[in-house]
Amino acid sequence: MRFFFLISGLFRCRNLKGTSMAACLLCRRVPRLRCLAGLRKSFAQAQHVHVKPEHETDDREENKGVLQHRGEYKLFYNPSSYHRSACSSAVSYGHTDNEEDEQCLSTHAPSFWQQGNRYSVSCSRHLSSSKNTLLDLAFNKSPEPETNSVSRYHRKPVLPDVKVDSRAFHKCRPEYASVVLDLTRRRQPIEWEEASRLLQKVTVLKGSMKPSDVSRFLLELSRLHPDKMPFVRSDQRFIILLRYSVEHLRLFTEHQLLEVLQSFVWLDMPSSHTVLERYEAELSRRAEHISLHQLMFAADLWRCIGRQVPQFLQRLYDSVNLSLGQVGVPELVQLLYIMGEGRQCPKEFVRPLEQLLVRHIQQLHPEEVGTVCLGLFKSQTSLSESAVTRIVDKALSFVEDMSDFAVVNVLKYLRFSYFYHRPWLEAMAQEVPRRAHRMGVKGLMHVALTCSALHYSNNDILTAVADRVPSLVPHCRSKDSCKLLWAFGTLGFLPEQSPSFYPSLTEALRHRKAEFQRYPEHLLTGLLGLAFVSNFPEDLIELALSPDFVNLALKCTQMELKKDLFTLDGTVALELPQWTGPRLSSELRKEVAQKLWKFAQSDVCQKPEVQEAESALQDLLGGKEFVCKRMILPHTRSIDLEVHLDATGQPIPVTPTSPEHTAPTNPSYQGWRGLNIGVTITEDLLAKLINTKNTTDLPTPPSKVKPTSLHRLQPDQGGRLFDSVLHLTDDIIETLGKPSSLNAAPKDSKGKVKVAVQVSNRNHYCSRSQQLLGLHAMKRRQLKMAGFKVVELYYREWFPMMRKSRAEKIAYLHCKIYDSL
Incomplete structure (x- = not known):
């Protein structure tokens, strides 16, 4: 950039006498730029931390209490067992499919859940009871690092993992066009020379720019080819334009404000950029004077930018509560989609939301049902038993027409609700084997987790997943591998039923060891799943019980891992009598045993049947x-x-x-x-x-x-x-x-x-x-x-x-x- 300004200045001053005037001209820019140092610094920092989500597909398991009701086998639970100390979201919205399973569940269980049962079917981070002694699956809060560990899988060509379009439901109805941004339709692109001329106008107009000029410049610059966007965002003249956009923020009309926000989407603005804070505050301030469709469109723009805007979303929910009569099917489905990406649903909004769903349920298309379930799952929204039944019944009515993505989303919500819908699960015994060969690893992982959470062991489903997974191992994050091992181990899927399943995932763990330094809970999850089926990879067990790893696990503030370590250690003592590797200290074993016994005395020992x-x-x-x-x-x-x-x-x-x-x-x-x-x-x-x-x-x-x-x-x-x-x-x-x-x-x-x-x-x-x-x-x-x-x-x-x-x-x-x- 400095070279560009130098050449430009010399060119403009080549007819002047002497070089001092040229130097003077170059120096005139410095005082104006100096005032932007703070903005440039925050922008540079944002560029370093920004990770744009490529997809919004998913990732969260477990077995709870069970009741017999009207001849149906149904499962219920108290989601407070999932509560973790670190639940708040970061400022950046960088939610990817790594995260949705890692959110804190709502502490408000639906009325049809069994309140006394606090346990789940996944790798435990909580105390266990006779109602459900299976381990609670713990999940990490932050996205999984996509590290490229060196492995034998990288020595041969690897087919890309299956990608899904989480916004495919927008194609179901033309009415979505008024509340969403169509990311498949970019405006006619401009060349870099035209963008450079626009930026030059910024330096010419400076403080005389009007709000209309600012919005027009940003909108035109957003037409540049995506490959050139980094050059625009790093240009000092663009930073000046951002400063003027903030100065004119309150002077923008609602239409101009949305235009600027839309330009930020195409400009691929970092979701953590400090300028966006001002725009969220301004939109939230104006919410009462903006129409419902404009608010929903703005919410979709924030989603496309990838930024969490809880303050603005609360304004949106308030507006919906006041305009329930205007909420049709497209508005409802889009609202649930936004709610899911925001990872929260206000308690006071659940009741009207359920009423809207029940009113419109029969009008939903297959992909819309999948989006509804995903939104409810991601936002951890608990509906009544009858509402959940109606949603799944609707999905069942056209299950063959649903995409794999939509089918998996229904399974996710059943897993969250711990609701045993027998006809749907029986349909899965037909659908999963038919679809497994084309599904990605994350979808298969969610199928397995749902089966383990609902205690549904079906050989057709498990065999289809197990046969497909080995070919997808290169795409498995440590979390995917460990959750698959946990789910299959929980359901008692024996190694001889699919000879390559357990070895391939176990080998994948060895190549992902670096990830366990950040997420120690994943290793414990996978090893316990393997232990359930008498599979003991001694090198990984040695890592898990090593003093360094134990200290790392004990320092984990987001979840309790002592009991998992204790279970693994006790299993090693009994099943590996010749074990000479590391063990937990006697003090730690005694501490955890006393804690477990104290809990058992207040819980399982008091059960009438015991x-x-x-x-x-x-x-x-x-x-x-x-x-x-x-x-x-x-x-x-x-x-x-x-x-x-x-x-x-x-x-x-x-x-x-x-x-x-x-x-x-x-x-x-x-x-x-x-x-x-x-x-x-x-x-x-x-x-x-x-x-x-x-x-x-x-x-x-x-x-x-x-x-x-x-x-x-x-x-x-x-x-x-x-x-x-x-x-x-x-x-x-x-x-x-x-x-x-x-x-x-x-x-x-x-x-x-x-x-x-x-x-x-x-x-x-x-x-x-x-x-x-x-x-x-x-x-x-x-x-x-x-x-x-x-x-x-x-x-x-x-x-x-x-x-x-x-x-x-x-x-x-x-x-x-x-x-x-």
């Missing part, structure tokens, strides 16, 4: 000292009821302080009647068990009772309610009276059998399935490794049993414990 099982077991075995409620494996974040038996089946006292009590000096085992278990089989009890009306009368002799086969449920047998009320027949009386064989049960060196009684919960299983979810399957596997016999009080059996008599509960527990040994 307390009832504990009490009934104490009656069965002879007292409190025979049942210990504790976290046998604290790193799995859930409790068990521990019972010890000797080689003859006699209960042995077990307490937290002295778990190794020896068996009492009782006579040899003489059957259930002779066992000191606190319950004696009397005629009165027998009468109650066979539902005899007069309990004082003797029961019908066994020989006259209609023979009924005894159904002894195995520990992991599911899908069958224990609803036979244990009709006492010859078979069952014989079963209750004979000694149990303990030959098959694992024993310690003293011949003692340790039993872990688990009170299961609907959230421990994949929906409508007997398949345990990742963490619970891993826990059961590790309990067996630790020498325990696992006895499960399956929720489909135990919950109905809680309504039965005490005697029936005890008889049920006796069968469960002794028949399983």
Whole structure:
């Protein structure tokens, strides 16, 4: 630039006598430019930090409480479990698809969600309960760095990842033209020479420029070819023009103001540029005097610039509230799109928004439904159960006509709502295999996360995703890889089902190690997902448990990672007995274990189903000292009821302080009647068990009772309610009276059998399935490794049993414990 001014000055002064006048002419510019030093400095800084979002497609998982409602399997949760300390957005709007999963969820759950369940299905950053002991998926706030790590994938040509157009819905209706900027229609471009002449006029007119001149110059300069825009933005004359635009800001008409803002879009202005603050303030000040369509157009321009403007958006929402009658389908869909990109919906705006949606839902086109779901997802807006159902029903009605992008957006909102819409998920079992071969890695990742969040394990969906992912590994950010590993591990997708899936993603993590320095939570997410399916990459585990990485994770202020480290460390201790690598310090393990136990005492230990099982077991075995409620494996974040038996089946006292009590000096085992278990089989009890009306009368002799086969449920047998009320027949009386064989049960060196009684919960299983979810399957596997016999009080059996008599509960527990040994 200096060279340009020098040549220009010499050319203009070549007829003057001497060079001093030329030098004087050159120096006349300096005083005027000096006053812009601050503006130039901020502009230069903005250029360094600016990252223009290329796409607004997405990225946020988890399992929550489950309720049975009208025959439907539905999931609910309390989103406060997602709350993080650092939730506020930066000034710059540089939102890309990296971020939308990383936002803080609203703390206002819809009325149909189960308020007591605070847990989610993703890698945990929060305490766990029996309602959902799966780990909460934590997400980072900032965009993922697009680092180009050296890997074998870069040695061969890589097909580009699939790109999506998040503004494709604008093509659905011509009415969008009044509220959006069509980014596909640039004005006829001008050459650099013409732009240079315009900039020269700026230096000539200077302070005599009118508002119309400023808006015209900016609009004309915005027609320059995009490749030349950096030269314009760095030109000192352009900076002078920006200064005059600020000086004339209040003199612009509404039309001129929008023209200038539109020119900033084409000029590719950095979203963090300080000049834009003045424009947001001015538009917010004028909001009451600007029409609804103009406000929506301005909001779209801010979106195109890529800047967050919360103050202006609040004015827009206020205007919409006052003009609900003017909001048609295009205005509503565009509003939801803007709301999603703004990452927030005011609480007072949710109700009118839901009413507008319900009113217009049947008029929506396929791409518009996808945009509605994405806007609700990104803004973390909770609608009522009926509204969510109507939206998904509408999507289902034309699912085959929806783009892959729109389908994924519906899945995202189902994931956020934790709403199990069975017909939609069944449709996905057909659609995902049909579409997977053309989908990008982010879309596939969201499909997998939704399935894991809703506990929906479908082999057709998972296999289609697993077969496609290895070819997309070069495009996987560490976050994508780790979330995929988490989701597939949670759903128990075994390595042999797709031999290249886990190895390719694990290798991708090795080539993305640098990213874990910024996002340590991703590595823990991926390693726990792998651990669920007994996959242990020792080099990555060594990194995760190294002192430097542990210190880095503990310094993370946005989320709690201690429990994830604790779970990984405890898993290594049990499943890698020859491990010689780093481990967590004993102090840290003790700290986290105490924290987990303290929480369990206030949460899961207070559950009615747990307390009832504990009490009934104490009656069965002879007292409190025979049942210990504790976290046998604290790193799995859930409790068990521990019972010890000797080689003859006699209960042995077990307490937290002295778990190794020896068996009492009782006579040899003489059957259930002779066992000191606190319950004696009397005629009165027998009468109650066979539902005899007069309990004082003797029961019908066994020989006259209609023979009924005894159904002894195995520990992991599911899908069958224990609803036979244990009709006492010859078979069952014989079963209750004979000694149990303990030959098959694992024993310690003293011949003692340790039993872990688990009170299961609907959230421990994949929906409508007997398949345990990742963490619970891993826990059961590790309990067996630790020498325990696992006895499960399956929720489909135990919950109905809680309504039965005490005697029936005890008889049920006796069968469960002794028949399983």
